[in-house]
Amino acid sequence: xxxxxxxxxxxxxxxxxxxxxxxxxxxxxxxxxxxxxxxxxxxxxxxxxxxxxxxxxxxxxxxxxxxxxxxxxxxxxxxxxxxxxxxxxxxxxxxxxxxxxxxxxxxxxxxxxxxxxxxxxxxxxxxxxxxxxxxxxxxxxxxxxxxxxxxxxxxxxxxxxxxxxxxxxxxxxxxxxxxxxxxxxxxxxxxxxxxxxxxxxxxxxxxxxxxxxxxxxxxxxxxxxxxxxxxxxxxxxxxxxxxxxxxxxxxxxxxxxxxxxxxxxxxxxxxxxxxxxxxxxxxxxxxxxxxxxxxxxxxxxxxxxxxxxxxxxxxxxxxxxxxxxxxxxxxxxxxxxxxxxxxxxxxxxxxxxxxxxxxxxxxxxxxxxxxxxxxxxxxxxxxxxxxxxxxxxxxxxxx
Numbered sequence: 001x002x003x004x005x006x007x008x009x010x011x012x013x014x015x016x017x018x019x020x021x022x023x024x025x026x027x028x029x030x031x032x033x034x035x036x037x038x039x040x041x042x043x044x045x046x047x048x049x050x051x052x053x054x055x056x057x058x059x060x061x062x063x064x065x066x067x068x069x070x071x072x073x074x075x076x077x078x079x080x081x082x083x084x085x086x087x088x089x090x091x092x093x094x095x096x097x098x099x100x101x102x103x104x105x106x107x108x109x110x111x112x113x114x115x116x117x118x119x120x121x122x123x124x125x126x127x128x129x130x131x132x133x134x135x136x137x138x139x140x141x142x143x144x145x146x147x148x149x150x151x152x153x154x155x156x157x158x159x160x161x162x163x164x165x166x167x168x169x170x171x172x173x174x175x176x177x178x179x180x181x182x183x184x185x186x187x188x189x190x191x192x193x194x195x196x197x198x199x200x201x202x203x204x205x206x207x208x209x210x211x212x213x214x215x216x217x218x219x220x221x222x223x224x225x226x227x228x229x230x231x232x233x234x235x236x237x238x239x240x241x242x243x244x245x246x247x248x249x250x251x252x253x254x255x256x257x258x259x260x261x262x263x264x265x266x267x268x269x270x271x272x273x274x275x276x277x278x279x280x281x282x283x284x285x286x287x288x289x290x291x292x293x294x295x296x297x298x299x300x301x302x303x304x305x306x307x308x309x310x311x312x313x314x315x316x317x318x319x320x321x322x323x324x325x326x327x328x329x330x331x332x333x334x335x336x337x338x339x340x341x342x343x344x345x346x347x348x349x350x351x352x353x354x355x356x357x358x359x360x361x362x363x364x365x366x367x368x369x370x371x372x373x374x375x376x377x378x379x380x381x382x383x384x385x386x387x388x389x390x391x392x393x394x395x396x397x398x399x
Contacts, residue, residue, distance in 0.1 A: 056163065077093050077101060250277070253388075
């Protein structure tokens with residue numbers, strides 16, 4: 001069920017006269033420590049160097065800074081209220097300009113919405129809506145632009161932590177909303193990051209051209225892993241998996257691409273490639289593969305030209321590096337939902353291993369079997385669909 005959320009800022013910024021403290025909220029008044037709380041000190045590299053003060057962060061409990069930050073938070077906010085850290089799985093602290101703070105623990109009501117501003121259930125494993133989570137809201141809690149916040153939550157056996165305590169700038173509440181949503185997405189999908197280098201089935205999938213594409217995250221990605229764990233009757237099972245990507249779904253996935261001017265400029269040719277895929281023949285899959293592989297390069301090159309003004313003969317290797325570094329800068333963390341470092345390795349070593357990077361010539365003979373029996377038709381269909389999903393993944397990097 002989806003409900004349109006109107007004017008998100010009004011929900012976050014309730015009028016002062018409506019301020020209330022929910023039953024779970026505790027208040028600390030005139031907290032002396034807040035008068036000097038500008039951030040966390042980063043270790044200095046040597047004597048005489050300037051000390052960096054960290055006033056915002058987004059990290060998980062895997063980060064070695066997490067315990068240091070949480071110990072400071074406990075000393076300032078939790079110990080005075082005799083709150084046991086062992087009882088906490090959600091913690092929201094809102095610090096006010098009068099040096100008071102509201103502390104909320106556990107059972108904190110959160111609303112989730114997608115990019116269109118529609119309220120969603122992002123944790124529906126069957127639909128994989130986690131990939132659509134773009135913002136969150138604490139509907140029962142007042143957060144003003146002048147406030148500073150800490151938000152910590154538990155997911156499985158780990159914690160995520162976000163804070164913004166910059167004394168010189170007010171909160172951009174839309175930005176805070178999107179950053180926390182990003183952290184929730186990452187925490188919900190953390191198993192992907194933990195299994196990439198150690199899971200045998202995952203590495204087999206990578207070699208076969210699969211990747212944890214945004215479109216597959218959720219039940220479908222788990223299904224793929226299960227096929228590689230128990231490959232009995234693999235051809236029939238993978239065919240059933242591929243059958244989920246029929247015309248309606250392909251159209252839904254690609255429809256959003258045309259909002260991006262780079263994709264829109266290539267729309268006619270990309271749709272021609274998709275049309276070949278939907279014919280459902282070996283020849284169609286081969287034509288789709290040939291067209292879409294070339295358009296991957298063209299899309300990245302066009303985006304690079306728009307941003308830098310540079311065009312001409314640019315190596316595919318350089319373009320892939322540009323794409324990934326752009327993704328890291330835009331998304332804000334190398335271990336994001338789109339896994340930039342792994343995606344670079346996947347594109348260069350798996351997808352474009354057939355490219356001669358010096359000449360940038362695509363040699364399809366390296367990836368197309370000569371015998372067109374049923375297994376080879378499945379192979380071509382898999383490769384064509386993977387190329388379509390690669391374009392979809394690149395769309396998120398270029399948003």
